[in-house]
Amino acid sequence: MKLYEYILKPLSPFGTPLKGDTLFGHFCWQCQYDGTLLEGGFEHWIKLYPRKPFAIFSSACFRMEKGEKRYAVKRPDVPLEWLFSSAGKSKREIFEERKKNAARRWLLLGESLTMNLDERNLVNNGDLFRLLFPELETSDELPLSMKKEIEAEYLQSHNTINRETMTTGEGMFAPYNVSASWFFPETRLAVFVLVEKEATDKDRVRKALERIGVSGYGRDSSTGYGRFVVEECFEKPLPKCDDATACYTLAPSVPVAEQYKDVFFTPFTRFGKHGDTMATSDNPFKNPVIMADEGAILFPVSNEHFQKPYLGKALQDLSKSEPNTVAQGYAFYLPLKWEKDL
DSSP states (O other): OEEEEEEEEEOSOBSSOOOHHHHHHHHHHHHHHOGGGSTTOHHHHHHHTTTSOSEEEOOOEEEEOSSSOEEEEEOOSSOHHHHSOOTTOOHHHHHHHHHHHHTOOEEEEETTOOOOOOGGGEEOHHHHHHHHOGGGSSOSOSOTTSOOOSEEEEEEEEOOOBTTTTBOOSGGGSOEEEEEEEEOTTOOEEEEEEEOTTTOOHHHHHHHHHHHHHHOOSTTGGGTOSOEEEEEEEEEOOOOOTTOOEEEESSOBOOOGGGEEEEEOOEEEEOOBOOGGGGGSSOOBOOOEEEEOTTOEEEESSGGGGGSSEEEOOBOSOOSSOTTOOBOOEEEEEEEOOOSOO
16 A cells, blocks of 8 residues: 655634544545546445555644654553653652643654654643744744634534524524634644555545545534645655554554454544435434544554554444445554563
8 A cells, every 4th residue: 555645734613623534434425426536436445445445544643844844643542651751750750740741742753754752752732832833932923812722622602593483592492512623823734544556546535635625524514614725745655663563543443352462542432424415314323433542552463463554444334324334443553662561
């Protein structure tokens, strides 16, 4: 498989996080409408998907373009003491540092995507903002009302009008709030896509992503949410680690349990819903799935595991209204050497 990086520039708020499995779902709808995006057509490749995935999307991560090219991904989901040394420190010092260390939510990666778990590569929100926008550190151009936050959450009010009274009311007509998020202006996001070269290529995946960016991604896209542009795309070499012992995932996944001797992850429950035209069907909901969120660390039983650049499995039997529905349970991963004793 080939690995491509797509650089996205957000243009609007997002009601749904840019996660790999949701991006895959949007891509499938694009392939359903445009038969030229996949060689042999969408129906052919969706049947092969459980044993031969045609595309695997990562979740979006932050991309630093000022100075050294780097990425910021979620801190690995392992105990804090595995990442931060306590050698030579008293219990009081360890306790005082724990809260600061817990706030260091981001792991910095180099352009080659090589994993380095040195403490200096783990940063908090403020440090990451300064790395993404170093010019704002001494600038007076930023309005005081604009917070220095990379991604700011807010509540968006919704309501449904009762056409008999022409106003809101109680029950289904009661006003309610839903959360959404804004990215700081000029933020750049990177999405990595593993592509089966027999199925499609870099330019066709870009075309699909550009269409998604125009029509909108995720919840409330019909009201202007989820807009972005694809600024660049290019091929990247698959990350390598000759003495790898563990995998770090870049998207929610469903690992095959017997392939691992130990796993560390944050559970993520996907309460799935059909998209596009099926979102307004009589039964738009899919069965919920518990996944390992991105940032999981998995220790394979065998070194043969590292011969493939992805892990996990396809998700099937998800929908009563559309039996052929599949979801991305695969994830692109970064190999690394873990030196801690399990």
